[in-house]
Amino acid sequence: MKGQNMHIAIAGNIGSGKTSLAKLLAKHYNWDEQLEDLQDNPYITDFYEDMQRWSFNLQVYFLNARFNNIKKIRSSSNTVIQDRTIYEDAFIFAPNLHAMGLMSTRDFETYISLFQSLNSMVQPPDLLIYLRASIPALVRQIQQRGREYEDSIRLDYLKRLNERYEAWVSSYNLGNIVIIDIDELDFINSPEATNQVISRIEASLNGLF
Numbered sequence: 056m057k058g059q060n061m062h063i064a065i066a067g068n069i070g071s072g073k074t075s076l077a078k079l080l081a082k083h084y085n086w087d088e089q090l091e092d093l094q095d096n097p098y099i100t101d102f103y104e105d106m107q108r109w110s111f112n113l114q115v116y117f118l119n120a121r122f123n124n125i126k127k128i129r130s131s132s133n134t135v136i137q138d139r140t141i142y143e144d145a146f147i148f149a150p151n152l153h154a155m156g157l158m159s160t161r162d163f164e165t166y167i168s169l170f171q172s173l174n175s176m177v178q179p180p181d182l183l184i185y186l187r188a189s190i191p192a193l194v195r196q197i198q199q200r201g202r203e204y205e206d207s208i209r210l211d212y213l214k215r216l217n218e219r220y221e222a223w224v225s226s227y228n229l230g231n232i233v234i235i236d237i238d239e240l241d242f243i244n245s246p247e248a249t250n251q252v253i254s255r256i257e258a259s260l261n262g263l264f
Contacts, residue, residue, distance in 0.1 A: 060131065060132060060133060060134050061134045061135075061181040062128045062129065062134075062135055062178070062180045062181050062182075063080070063086065063134065063135070063136040063137070063180060063181065063184065064136075064137045064138075064139075064140045064180035064182070064183050065077055065136065065137065065138050065184045065185075065186065066139065066140050066143055066183060066185045066186070066220070067139075067185060067186030067188065067220070068186075068188060068213060068216050068217055069193065069197065069208065069213065069216070070188070070194070070195075070196040070197035070200070070213075071186035071187075071188045071192075071193060071237060072186055072188075072196060072237055073091075073138035073139060073186060074090055074091070075243050076184070076235075076242065076252070077089075077136045077138040078090075079242065079249065080136050080253075080256065084134070086134045087131060087133045087134070087135045087136070088135070088136060089124050089127070089128055089136065089137040089138070090137075090138050091138050091139050096116065097116070098112050098113040098116050099113065103208065106152065106157045107156070107157045107158075110149075110152045110157050110158040110162070111158055111165075111166065114148065114149050114152070114158075114166050115166065115169070117144050117148075118141070118144055118145075118166070118169060118170055118173065121139070121140070121141040121144070122141060122173045122176075122177065124137060125141060125177045125178075126177070129177075129178060137180070140180065140183065141170075141173075141174065141177065142223070142229075143220075143223075144170070145166075145167065145174070146223045147216060147219040147220055147223055148216070149163060149166050149167070149170075150163070151212075151215050151216055151219055154215070155212075155215065179229035179230050180229075180230060181230060181231070182230065182231045182232070182233065182256075182260065183230060183231065183232045183233070184232075184233050184235060184256065185220070185224050185227075185232060185233070185235070186235050186237055187220075187221075187224075187234055187235065187236045187237065188217075188236075188237045188238060189238050190210060190213055190214055192237055192238050193213055193217075194210070194213070196243070231259055231262065233255055233256055235255065240252055
């Protein structure tokens with residue numbers, strides 16, 4: 056993997072372990088991290104308190120942030136691992152908010168048009184890692200990390216997101232993808248599972264050269 060500067064991205068539902076895996080792989084491979092900074096997000100708390108009012112604002116904020124992150128990643132001289140992709144908001148979160156009546160059709164169409172414009176200017180990741188998780192596993196990890204603004208996340212919201220993730224991943228054709236089922240491979244709490252995850256990612260990375 057020396058001499059290869061890649062963009063590795065991790066996708067997965069809320070609480071699936073994206074940041075934990077990004078940090079683990081960054082340390083293992085000496086990659087740079089591009090982590091989602093929710094602490095400085097000016098909309099996230101308001102969104103979970105009133106999704107209908109703040110859904111469009113939040114999605115536009117994320118889209119702009121991810122677009123800028125990808126530009127930085129592609130200009131880096133090092134391999135960078137990113138937690139969450141620019142695609143998840145457009146194909147999962149925004150459509151879900153629209154379907155639930157939490158984003159108006161006018162706002163949704165404006166958002167999708169903006170996404171298409173920005174997406175035409177970026178390259179997909181060299182490798183996508185998808186963290187698949189059941190609802191109980193997601194709830195357990197959300198509770199363990201104890202973010203106050205996530206206390207109000209509803210189970211039906213997580214379930215709808217999971218369904219959209221599975222539909223998106225089943226049709227993903229932009230590049231290499233590795234699917235990790237965290238119900239079977241709990242890399243956060245099991246060193247043995249961690250080794251298995253690294254082995255699977257290693258096999259996929261070797262196929263990129």
